[in-house]
Structure formats: structure tokens, C-alpha cells
Amino acid sequence: MPSKDPPQATVPEGQQPGEPSAPAAIAPPAATGPSAPELSAAAAAILSGNEAQLLAHVQALEVEGRAASLAARVVEEVIQHKPQLGAPHIGRLVKILVNGPARGAQSAAVVLPTLAKVAPAKVARHLELLREGFGNASDPAKDGMVRVFVALCVASVAYQRRVIDVLEKALASAEPKTLVSWTELALPALKGEPHAQARTIVEQRLYELPKPQAQRIADFLGVKLRVSRP
Numbered sequence: 183m184p185s186k187d188p189p190q191a192t193v194p195e196g197q198q199p200g201e202p203s204a205p206a207a208i209a210p211p212a213a214t215g216p217s218a219p220e221l222s223a224a225a226a227a228i229l230s231g232n233e234a235q236l237l238a239h240v241q242a243l244e245v246e247g248r249a250a251s252l253a254a255r256v257v258e259e260v261i262q263h264k265p266q267l268g269a270p271h272i273g274r275l276v277k278i279l280v281n282g283p284a285r286g287a288q289s290a291a292v293v294l295p296t297l298a299k300v301a302p303a304k305v306a307r308h309l310e311l312l313r314e315g316f317g318n319a320s321d322p323a324k325d326g327m328v329r330v331f332v333a334l335c336v337a338s339v340a341y342q343r344r345v346i347d348v349l350e351k352a353l354a355s356a357e358p359k360t361l362v363s364w365t366e367l368a369l370p371a372l373k374g375e376p377h378a379q380a381r382t383i384v385e386q387r388l389y390e391l392p393k394p395q396a397q398r399i400a401d402f403l404g405v406k407l408r409v410s411r412p
Contacts, residue, residue, distance in 0.1 A: 198368045224252075233267055234259055240271045241279050243286030252408040254289035255330035261293040268293060276308040279323055280315035287319075291326020298333035306334055306341060313348050321360075328352050328364055335371040353383045358395040361387065365399055 191236035221229070230235050239260075244255035262266040268275070277298070298305040316327050331349055333343040349368055356364055365384050372380055381403065388396045388407065400407040 189264045210221050221259055221263075222256055223265075228256070228260050228267070229263055235261075236267055237271065240274055240278075243275075243289055244282055246283035246285060248392055250283065250285045254285055257289055258292050261296055264395045265296050265300045268297050269304055271302065273308060276305070276311055280319065284320065284322075287323045287326075291329075292340075293321050294326055295329035295333050298330045299318055299337070302334050302337035302341070306344075307329060308342075309334070309344055313345070315362060316348050317353070320349060323344055324352065325360070325363075329367065333366050335368075335376075339373055342374075342376040346379060347373070349376075349380055350383055351378055353385070358391045361391070362395050362398055369402075 224235065224239065228239075236257070239253040239256045242249045243257065244250075257268075272294070275290045276292055278286045279294060282290065285366070287352075294305065296347070309410060312327050312330060316324060319327060328349070331341075334345060346371040349372075353361065353368065355397070367376060368380055384399060385403065385405065388400060388405075397407055
């Protein structure tokens with residue numbers, strides 16, 4: 183009977199016997215959506231259904247420190263992707279915006295304008311606190327407040343009467359670059375008399391501004407900027 187030799191291993195072409203085989207090619211990871219790599223693990227967990235965890239991150243904004251910085255990212259990511267989850271925390275976020283530490287107020291300034299668009303009535307419940315806190319707020323907090331007021335004006339004409347005085351104060355005192363931004367935000371949102379009042383304040387400031395900002399605002403308003411002060 184013919185002898186049965188043990189099977190011989192097949193050696194790939196170009197490889198010497200005894201050499202270790204090259205590792206198999208590793209398939210590239212499956213592509214994910216553009217937003218997936220950008221989300222923090224905590225935000226992804228909340229968006230996946232652990233909504234109760236959002237409260238702890240909002241509370242962390244009330245205290246200055248590294249924890250607030252980490253919490254700020256989570257809160258901003260969650261509300262950016264699913265703003266309705268922030269609605270139960272509007273009151274706390276308003277207090278942080280007005281009286282909270284710098285990092286927390288900055289985060290509240292980012293998310294509250296979005297919340298004012300999706301839940302304007304809930305934000306408007308705290309309108310007096312926002313109005314009263316505007317004068318002593320930091321620059322980032324003031325910017326957030328103005329954006330909240332503008333969002334409320336877009337949501338309802340009735341809110342214009344309640345915010346026009348603080349918007350006038352904002353437009354009258356803003357630095358030139360900030361005035362450009364706020365003018366372009368506020369005037370299109372206002373109607374009727376509130377619009378006319380805000381526009382008058384902006385026009386009165388044109389000749390106290392540096393030429394680049396004055397020209398941009400004049401172009402936005404559709405008016406001709408005189409060479410010299412009238």
C-alpha cells in the first residue's frame with residue numbers, strides 16, 4: 183500500500199520555508215456618520231436614552247472648575263442634537279447665565295438661544311430675570327441674552343414689547359463689532375414700532391463708529407454713509 187505522507191503546508195510564493203506568514207489584511211473600520219466621532223461618550227449616552235443624566239451635567243455648570251468645562255461640552259452637544267431634552271432645565275440654565283460662573287454662563291449663552299426657538303414660552307417665564315441681569319452680565323452672557331431676546335421676538339410679536347427696552351440698551355452700548363452682529367440679528371426680528379426704535383438707535387451711532395463697521399451697518403440698513411458727521 184502506498185505510504186501516506188503528512189500534508190505539507192503551502193508556502194506562499196516568495197516566502198522561504200520557516201518564515202512567519204504575513205498577517206492577514208485588516209479591513210478598515212466601517213464608516214460612521216459625520217457627527218458620531220465628535221460626540222463625547224456622555225452626550226452619546228444621553229442621546230441614546232439616558233436622559234436623566236443630563237441634569238447632573240447642567241448642575242456641574244453651577245461650579246467653576248474642570249468639571250464645568252467637561253459638563254459644558256456635554257450639555258452643548260446634547261442640546262445641539264436634541265434641543266427638546268434641555269427644556270426641563272431652562273430655569274436652571276437661565277440662572278447660570280445671569281449669575282453663574284464664567285464657564286457655565288458661557289455654555290448657557292450657547293444653548294439658551296436654541297431653547298428659546300423650540301420652547302419660547304418656557305424661556306419667556308424667566309424673561310424678567312434675563313432683563314434685570316443684562317446690565318451686569320459678562321460680554322458672552324450679554325450676547326447670549328440678546329440672542330434669546332431675538333429668538334423670542336421671532337417666536338411672537340407680543341414678546342417684542344417686553345424686550346425692546348433692553349434691546350435698545352444693548353444696541354446703544356455695544357462695541358462696534360458687536361453692534362454689527364446685534365444689528366444684523368435684531369432688526370430683521372423686530373416689527374412695527376419696536377423695529378423703528380431699534381433702527382433709530384443704530385442710525386444715531388453710525389458716525390461714532392470706525393469706518394468699516396459703520397459702512398457695513400449702513401449697507402445693511404440701505405442708507406448712504408456721509409463722508410463727514412452731519
